[in-house]
Amino acid sequence: MYERIDGERDYQDKHCAEENFDVDKRAISSHILTLELYLDKCKQVWGRTSNAKPDPTMDVMRKVAAIAVRCLEEWGCPERRILGADVDADVDANVDVDANKTG
Numbered sequence: 001m002y003e004r005i006d007g008e009r010d011y012q013d014k015h016c017a018e019e020n021f022d023v024d025k026r027a028i029s030s031h032i033l034t035l036e037l038y039l040d041k042c043k044q045v046w047g048r049t050s051n052a053k054p055d056p057t058m059d060v061m062r063k064v065a066a067i068a069v070r071c072l073e074e075w076g077c078p079e080r081r082i083l084g085a086d087v088d089a090d091v092d093a094n095v096d097v098d099a100n101k102t103g
Contacts, residue, residue, distance in 0.1 A: 008066035009073075031071035038064045 038060060046057040 004062055005065050005069060008062050009069055012066055012070060025074045026071075028071065028075055031067060031074075034067050035064060035071075038067060 042057055042060040042064060045060050046055075049056050
């Protein structure tokens with residue numbers, strides 16, 4: 001599975017070079033928006049072909065996984081930390097949402 005995601009990453013890198021995307025590091029927001037776009041595509045494909053074999057939804061899901069990997073490659077991948085029983089609360093506690101607000 002990881003080899004296929006790596007293959008998708010190679011394809012993305014080649015495609016970006018061919019399209020003259022000369023960007024060394026994209027904004028995290030760009031990755032998030034691209035993930036949302038492809039997750040929407042994934043839902044649409046799944047809705048039209050949920051009984052197909054092989055399921056074409058998984059082609060789009062591979063792209064989603066590779067986009068997420070690209071973001072982690074560019075911005076780093078923190079180790080999983082489990083501070084308590086409620087992992088989501090621990091993550092939320094470490095994010096200062098007010099720090100990004102303006103005005």
